[in-house]
Each structure stands twice: as structure tokens, then as C-alpha cells.
Amino acid sequence: MTVTDRIIVEGATKRYAAVTVFDRLDLAVRERETLCILGPSGCGKTTLLRAMHGLVSLDGGTIAIDGAKVASPRKNVAMVFQHFGLFPWKRVGENVAFGVENLGMARGEVAARVARYIELVGLKGFEDHYPYQLSGGMQQRAGLARALATEPDILLMDEPFGSLDAQTREILQDELLRIYAAQPRTMVFITHSIEEAIALGDRILVMTSRPARVRELIAIDIPRPRTVASVIAHPRFIELRDHCWRLLREQQVMV
């Protein structure tokens, strides 16, 4: 199988007034891989992800998906947000339907798809609950279902588990690994947790602090199917973690 690049970032530069968020950034996301982007907080990971979806414009360079330059959000790309981004006035079912509704499908098809993905993320029975009636973990399951229900072939994850407690986070990481195993798709996953990056990623891109550059690209040679527990128990885990730690540490010293 030849490896195809789905997302290609070339010379991407973003500035906010005097602050350069990232500068001449180059990277490529391969077909069906999970690329975890790991970096110190405030290094512009989220901005980069938003630029990949055309939500912010670049000040230099290009981002292309499947060879076409990204200018605005595409229908085959979906995003999951750190703040969940659920609409408080919509029930879980309506929230999950939000993205699918925009694809121009028949009403019945939308409903069937919503039901399927609600079940997939384990929210069956909670369709009529409002987000405020759910715990953070359940809310992010809904956020994940909303993105998956559009059946995107690229999934952009912006620190989706960053605001959850450790236990819930690990449960959802396992869920994500299970969903990936059932249907692998291209995924870019922003995180500041080294363990999370190793557990989920096929490759980890370690970024430097502002202006962000690619510090190192690390291949995670831990075989799939994985669970968080199996990754942590793997002999390579400690080495990879220490390596990532060192890379992040040297950033801290520079700051």
C-alpha cells in the first residue's frame, strides 16, 4: 500500500498583531493515520487545527486537503472541540443531528444516522436529555457523535478530552481506539498529554513553543489494536514518554 498524504501544510505562518503563532510550518497528515500534535500550552496547536478547517486564515503558506487549498470548512472534515460546543438549547439527539442535517440528506436518513452514532458512542437512552443534564464525559460523547455522524473521512480533534477528569478521559480514549479500530480514518489530534498522544497516535508531532515549529516527528511503533492499558504496559511506552518529555522540557527551558 502506498502512503498518501491527505493534509499538506506548507510554509504555514500565522500572526496575531505582533505575536507570531507559528512560522513556516511544514507537515503532512497521511491517509488513515492518527497524527497527534503535542506541544506546550499556547504554542498555536489549536490555531493550526482551526486553519486546517478553514476557520482561520493564514498569513503565509498554504494548507491543502486532497490537493485542494483549504479556504472554508469542508463537508468531509469534522471537528470535535475542547469546549464540547454543544448547543444548550438542543437535546442530545438534536445536537448530534446538527452536522448531518447540513449534508442535504432525507429526514429519515438523518434520523437513522443519528440513532446509529448515538448508539456507537454509548449515549442510547439519552437522546432527549439536554447537555446540562449530562456529565462532561457524556457531553463529549455527544460532541464526538455529532462529528462522526457526518461520516467524515478526516477528523480534527482539538484537545477533546482536555477538560475531563483522568478516569473519564481514559474511558473515552479507549472508546476512540475502539471506534478507530472499527473504521480507521484520518485523524489529527491535538493534545498536551504525552500519554494520550502515545496511546492514540500513529505518529506524534512535537511542536516548539512560540513561534511554533516542528521539533520532531516520532513514529509510535506500538501495534494496534490498542487499549490505553495495553499501550502503557508496552515496553516501548516508557522510552517514548521519556523522549517526548525531554523534547517538551527543553521548550520550557527556552521559555
Place this chain on the structure above:
Amino acid sequence: MTLQRVGVEVEEARVRSSRSRWRRLRPGDWAVRVGTVVVLLGIWQLYGPNLNRLILRPPSDIVAAFFELLRNGELQTAFAQSMKEFVGGFVIALVLGVAIGVASGRWRFVYNASDPIVSALYSVPSVALVPLIAVAFRSIGDAPRIATVALFAIFPILINTQQGVRNVDRQLLEVARAFNTSERKMWSDVIVPSAMPYVLAGVRLAIGRALIGMIIAEFFVGLVGLGYLIISYENVFRIDAMFVPVIVVAAMGVLLMGSIQWLEGRVAPWLKTDR
């Protein structure tokens, strides 16, 4: 999966308990509320014979006067007249207030064009403008009174709507954009529901002000409605009959605000939680 379900149920219980602490009235609360009213009315009634009949009359006299005004049809006529003014003025305030509020919340140009005028008119006590309205709309039937109600009611609606539209969560707008949402759906599914609680709060404030406007207009402009009933009975020292329209207006206010509050709970159930 069972682990998460337990988590959710605990969460729900927490939400339920925090919700019922003050928001929902318990039977005991109702006893206290009804009790204070009954006790006060009782004292008033018992002390009644000692009152100067020209200044205050006991509740039983007011009840008798209520039926008297009902029998001779004065109350119904005045009520219908006042309702006509109230509804007419309120609908105008609602339509104009929401329209200008939405436009000025959305477009900078409209905001800049309308804000100085709105701020100026809102700062002036609305009563001060009633004589102007009286002159401007003189001899056009109910128009001056309807205009007064509209003037009193429009600002809370307008300003709240504007704030509601401007305060739409930017993150949620971005989420909508990320899912390729059309402009129309952006309004119907994001901006309107997010602004709705603000609009309803404005409507609730506007009800009280509209009732003030209604009575003031009837005091000053023309001799009709519940306001005129108050003045005319006051002039002949029929304090018992004077109280009847006062109580009717109070009841109108309580009922209308109660129904808006009920509507808020229906339209925005997620706001009932303490966060």
C-alpha cells in the same frame, strides 16, 4: 458502559436538587405566601370601622364596590378599553423592539445609527414625553394612549434583544460554521435560541412599564379606561370603588408576568439550572 450511566444519574440528581432549592415553591412556601396576605387583609378588615371613610375603606367595601362596578358595566367597559390600549401598544413595542434590537445587534451601522436616539429616549423618564405624544396624536382616538404604552414598553425589549443577539457565544458560532451551517440555520438554530431568554426577560420588564404607561396615558390623555376610573372615583371620594381598577391592574401585571416566566421555563429549560 454501566460505569458512565451511574455517573450520569448522579449528575442528574445534582441538577434536580440544585434546581428545586429556591426555584420551585414548596407547599410550605405557599402557606406562608397566602398566610401573610390573609393576615394583612384580616387586620385591615377588623381595624376598618376606625378608619376615616374618606381615606380608606375596609376590604369588604372594596369587594362590594367591585360587584357594583361589574353590575353597572363600568368595569367591563373600562377594562376592554384599557386592554385595547395595552395590547395595541405592546404589540407595536414588541415588533419594533425586536426588529430594531436584532438589526442593531447584528449590524454595526444600525447600532451606530440607533444607539444615540435609543439612549437619549431611554434616559428621559418616559412620563416626560407623554404631553408631547398627547399633542402629536391629539384627536385620533386611542392613538396617543397606544403610543404611550408602546413608548414605555419598547426600550427593555429593544435593549435586551440587542444584547441577546450580540452576546451569542462566539465558540458556538464557530461550531456552526465548522459544520457548514447556512446563514438561515445560523439564525434559527443558533442566534435566535441564544437570544430568546434575553428577549423574554425584556418582555417581562416591559409588561410592568407598559401598565404604567397605560394608566398614565389614561390619567393625562382622554377620559377613558381603568386609569380614568381611578381618577374619577378619587374625585368623588369613593375610595372603595377607586381601589377596584387598581386591583385589576395589579392582577393583570401578576398574571402577565407569571405567564412570561412560565414561557421562559418552556422556551429555555436549560437556564433553570444554577451554574
